[in-house]
Amino acid sequence: MAGGSQSFQKSKVDGYGFERPEDFDFKSYEEFMASYLSVLARRAQRWKKTVGDQTTDISKSRKIKRFCRKGIPSGIRADVWMVVSGAEQRRMADPELYQRLVDNQLDDTHPVKCAINLDIHRTFPENIHFADTVDANGLRKPLCRVLSAVAKNNTQVGYCQGLNFIVGLLLLIVRDEDKVFWLMDTLINNILPGYYFPDMKALQAEQELVGDVVKWKLPEVAAHMEALGVQWCLVGMKWFICLFADVMPVETVLRIWDCLFFEGTKILHRVALTLVIANKEKILATKTFPEAVDLFRMIVSTPHTQDCHTFMKNIFELTGSFPRSKLDQMREECRKKVK
Template sequence: MARIEPGNGLKSAESHKSLRSTRESLVLTDGEGNSFSSDSELNGYTSERQTDKYGFIGGAQQYSEQSAENIPPEVLRQREAKWLDMLNNWDKWMAKRHKKMKLRCQKGIPPSLRGRAWLYLSGGKVKREQHKGKFEELDSQAGDPKWVDVIERDLHRQFPFHEMFMARGGHGQQDLYRVLKAYTLHRPEEGYCQAQAPIAAVLLMHMPAEDAFWGLVQICEKYLPGYYSAGLEAIQLDGEILFALLKRVSPLAHRHLKKHKMDPILYMTEWFMCAFSRTLPWASVLRVWDMFLCEGVKIIFRVGLVLLKCMLGSQDKLKTCQGQYETMELLKTIDTRYMQEGFLVREIIELPVSERNIEKEHLASVRRWKETRGELHCKSPPRMHGAKAIMAAEPPSHQDLRQNPTIIVESPLATKRNGEDKERKKTKEEKNGKKNHSPTPVAANPFPEPSEPSPLLKDTAMQGSNQSLSSTEHDTYL
């Protein structure tokens, strides 16, 4: 059985060397699998290369034209308008038009609204409204020194090539510390696991610290319950589920891994615990997360199955993998063409793996676990398969979903209408003034016409705009 030291890392007993090696890979490598030998290499990184559109200045996850799809500006504007409408009527869309929402998540959430959409999809928005002041309360507390020490040591290891987390003590690392420390106070029985840090960092790239905290809470408690608890039983169970599903998706890959006695924990731990945030090109990470937060953990399973099928699913590929070592090396260096946004998203959507398939294999895995290892020590709550299940389990009030606009933008058309309204009003007043000075007295109108409210940008045509719509809430942190 795995033994967990402070930090809930993947440190294990002698019988679980694979868990120990996985811990080292989670902590000591960058996105390219390169070990860092000193802190200066992590945060003293200098380069003449410019920051890409996602904030990366280097590393394997830096943006490249080959790894991402380009969306025409007019299409992006139309998608923004549709998402603004969904966010303004979230409960109705979730109840009556969830399939359409799922399709829009599969197409990709507009970058300007991704942070807000993630918060709504995960249920973090509702949690934040229902527990106002909770994050500030946790943030003001000192925290358990045991966890604080481990968190501080991990800060500089999270996305060292991203401009938000490069500087030691910079605002990115400060907020990451605040979020992770707050979670250890929120769930002291669970504490901190090193794989939570990249999850929190991805959220912080898109939203303020308080929102990122509630997003992390929802992922840890609803989407991936038990993943970050002592013993790592939940991730081991999901490894067995992945292996069972692989038999249906790619029998050849399944036979190969079984022949070489490759425990799933060897290759899937970082994939699942970090939700592929350290594995895929960044454009692909964002698309996977759009679908993951909408549809649940089945998306994570599908990504893993697609990668295994593509890398080990043909005789030609297996010719170079004659043993366990060669197979592991192959899975550590996945061919970039299989991780590209367009290819990967299509494969994920088309793969026939449902929530029912996962739950069926989950029951079988739990039964085998009890027969061979005894009772499970981690009593995790049942996971929720996506946004709809989360909302159904804890129905929010209309107030919980209400948006709080901080910026109101008027279009030129709206300004023109306001001018016309003022002109009409002025003309009317002048006419009334002339009538009042006439010999025949006229009673003043006791019910003056109210001025027409200014329409917001979302009510006007958008095709001519090449600029991103301004948010009415905190859309992005950067």
């Protein structure tokens, strides 16, 4: 795992290039890593025994789904994401597309390109690969190229704030612009259709759905939020728009994405519900609107979310049955409300 080795434990920068805060709890991190490293080693052996070096031959199955839920080894993560998401199949159908889009980029005066350029400097400024002082080998130019290509290939979407954080983290992990482009294009078109349209109605519907899922699973929390006048879009929109990339610990985000690329949007709702379940008593103890909103801002970066392995076990165990048919039916009702 990047960021997990002993050499990084006292470093001011983690293995992904993110600067650690002054109050970073090295003791808790080391305690977590002591157990998690052995988990990673076991998972890597299981993956190797199952798929060997032929990641392109992986077929979606119950076994691979189970493996993705338990974590994809960092060495094959990018390739597995490409296969299980369908991005590799789409890329093979038009392997030169990304290069064509780069060769015919949006003009710098185009409104979409202007919006992208504004956000390039706001993308992970605390990461050494995106910092103002970084040299020509940094990731700002690749970030700009991929975002521009995605916008040019998806004119209905163009550019939406939040995409920069998803592409930025993909670049840190995948390290291949072409693959990052196809993963993003697949997310936008196949996995999260309509999420990033300018009217954001699909994303608003997903926030309505978060509220309905909480009402289904934790009615007392839903009633409390309603009594305080807190709308779910106020607390969950950022979670969903950047797929947790800018709000949760990186290792946890990657484990979420291991499942998202295989299983789709249901994973985002499992994560949101788990955050609510884990903080149920604190939520019920809030007495004002600002207090509740502040709490939701904090619950994504607690020690509970730092322990990614336990957190990912919880999103499947604590949330209980999550039938896709029921979720789809609820989503359709939410879309009608938003329209």
